[in-house]
Amino acid sequence: MRTRDSLDRGALVLGVVSIVSAVFVFVHGTFQLVQIGAAGLVVALVLGLLAVVAGWLDERALMLGAGAGFLIAAAVQLVLLAGGRSGFLGGNASTFSLWLGLGVGLVAVGLAAVPEATEESLEATN
């Protein structure tokens, strides 16, 4: 039994997380976990959808592309913050944190070798 399906599902979940984060365009105040602006919304939806498709189709190149996209977006957001403003992406350090996690996660899943399933991997994904 292989664990590729689990890795695909991991990429899919990361994509869904990004798409769900788009809701924070409309949430402000105490429960705004992450700041998403208009351009940030495009990043969240386009790259999130790419990750979902990558997971759905088992396309590792797409996973890596989506992951790289998130990492670039995170880096750009950080550079913009260093200039003292949210910039055209409209995010803050929370946005950087989210995209960093999604980027690292998708790259890690995309680069993962496909071992034989172990008892642990099955437990972890059940």
Added chain:
Amino acid sequence: MIVLAGTDYVAGTDYATRAVPLLPSRVNRAVIAIVRVGVGLLWLQNAGWKTPPDFGRGDPPDGLYLSTTYAVSHQVFGPYAWLVDRLVLPNFAFFGWMVLLVEASLGAFLLIGLATRFWAVVGMAQTVVIMLSILNAPHEWYWAYVLMLLAHMALFATAAGRYGGLDGLLRPSWQGSRSRFARLLVRVS
């Protein structure tokens, strides 16, 4: 041979690199995953008020700079207050960036459950630093920070990234690899 208390799971030395499920119950695994994601979101959201380039150093001070000054004005531990006064505050841009990067990384890695045990330890250390700064500050509830510390200890003890996190998905490939980096990842996950 190791017998894990409270479980039917047994690990022999032949299985040293194999996994032993720490949490046999699906409900327990789900709860640990929720705790991990919740703690990750805590760091992620609170990275948001760390605002470069001055991090609140102004007149009047606010944000991270103001919080850090509490280590001196509402001292918790003398040597730490001295360190903050002599080293941290005069070089605040550097330390502000360090705080931002560490806390944003905590949010990122705990959220996805990657290298979770390592980041749980980082989270414990960062929580202690925060406690040393603001435990005596006005309107602070010290149990909030004790709870933060305990939550990170729970994430470490349960290897929380193995349940609903990327550690659980990627450990089999790390275990099958001979590279040093993969072995390191097995240890920190």
